[in-house]
Amino acid sequence: MSETEPDLAAIVRDIAAEMLTRKDRGTVATYIPELANVDAQRFGLAIVDVAGNVYAGGDSALPFSIQSISKVFTLTLALGRIGDRLWRHVGREPSGNRFNSIVQLEHELGVPRNPFINAGAIAVTDVILSGRQPRETLGEILRFLQFLADDTTISIDQDVAASEKRTGFRNVALANYMKSFGVIENPVDYTLGVYFHHCAIAMSCEQLARAGLFLSCNGVNPLTAFSVVSAERARRINALMLTCGHYDGSGEFAYRVGLPGKSGVGGGILAIAPGKASIAVWSPGLDEAGNSHLGRIALEEFTRRTGWSIFGP
Ligand code: GLU
Numbered sequence: 001m002s003e004t005e006p007d008l009a010a011i012v013r014d015i016a017a018e019m020l021t022r023k024d025r026g027t028v029a030t031y032i033p034e035l036a037n038v039d040a041q042r043f044g045l046a047i048v049d050v051a052g053n054v055y056a057g058g059d060s061a062l063p064f065s066i067q068s069i070s071k072v073f074t075l076t077l078a079l080g081r082i083g084d085r086l087w088r089h090v091g092r093e094p095s096g097n098r099f100n101s102i103v104q105l106e107h108e109l110g111v112p113r114n115p116f117i118n119a120g121a122i123a124v125t126d127v128i129l130s131g132r133q134p135r136e137t138l139g140e141i142l143r144f145l146q147f148l149a150d151d152t153t154i155s156i157d158q159d160v161a162a163s164e165k166r167t168g169f170r171n172v173a174l175a176n177y178m179k180s181f182g183v184i185e186n187p188v189d190y191t192l193g194v195y196f197h198h199c200a201i202a203m204s205c206e207q208l209a210r211a212g213l214f215l216s217c218n219g220v221n222p223l224t225a226f227s228v229v230s231a232e233r234a235r236r237i238n239a240l241m242l243t244c245g246h247y248d249g250s251g252e253f254a255y256r257v258g259l260p261g262k263s264g265v266g267g268g269i270l271a272i273a274p275g276k277a278s279i280a281v282w283s284p285g286l287d288e289a290g291n292s293h294l295g296r297i298a299l300e301e302f303t304r305r306t307g308w309s310i311f312g313p
Contacts, residue, residue, distance in 0.1 A: 110181025
């Protein structure tokens with residue numbers, strides 16, 4: 001190992017050991033009742049570098065609810081489907097509001113700020129659904145993740161999906177509001193059904209890090225040499241993750257971690273170190289902005305030790 005190459009195995013081991021003992025673990029999301037049952041003591045971390053080496057620690061093999069991290073992959077699919085026409089349905093600016101906020105939608109005539117807030121992700125799901133049946137669309141999203149992670153065991157947690165459907169009144173309001181502006185094309189129930197189910201996909205840190213690897217390598221999966229998206233598209237998805245991936249905590253995440261990242265209320269974060277690695281971390285307790293509390297701290301420690309922040313060491 002050269003002096004400039006960080007010892008990833010040691011870094012992962014140290015971070016996992018520290019995080020498992022910390023008392024400040026944030027608060028597990030309860031607004032989706034099924035997520036409230038998850039053990040706040042869990043912590044997992046996995047790194048897959050561009051050579052395909054895997055470094056993993058803690059509960060890195062345990063599947064958890066990826067929730068909004070799925071939005072990176074639905075965005076990729078929607079861009080593949082309609083290209084830049086997607087930007088007629090959704091914007092590209094940070095929202096500065098909570099993940100499920102409705103306030104901006106009225107001023108902006110039902111076009112959500114970005115693809116990662118709930119309203120924006122629902123609009124993206126609607127684009128993928130157009131011309132298809134909900135079941136087909138969901139199958140396509142799931143198979144895309146299985147393909148990227150090279151793992152056909154990845155599945156949807158039906159209990160989480162049902163739990164979210166039962167209590168997702170805010171998302172129902174967002175979708176109906178957008179529908180009133182003509183931004184949602186399909187029946188609201190269909191679009192939300194697909195949205196709730198793709199948020200309920202369960203994956204482990206190792207599977208997630210593998211699935212994100214194409215974003216670290218100019219759109220190509222270095223393990224299979226398969227080109228998932230163009231280099232330009234990968235760069236732009238990373239830009240959106242950096243500016244919008246942590247809702248109203250995106251500035252703080254960029255400041256502290258300095259990597260494109262996407263969080264989910266299940267406590268996962270997918271972070272991309274361009275040219276180096278894909279990193280997934282999971283700790284179920286959230287901070288006030290709805291992002292994994294220890295996940296962010298672990299990634300901050302990770303970029304401090306590796307010097308891999310995109311803004312410099
Ligand atoms: N399925 C969640 C919701 O719509 C996703 C939110 C998140 O992970 O941030 O409320």
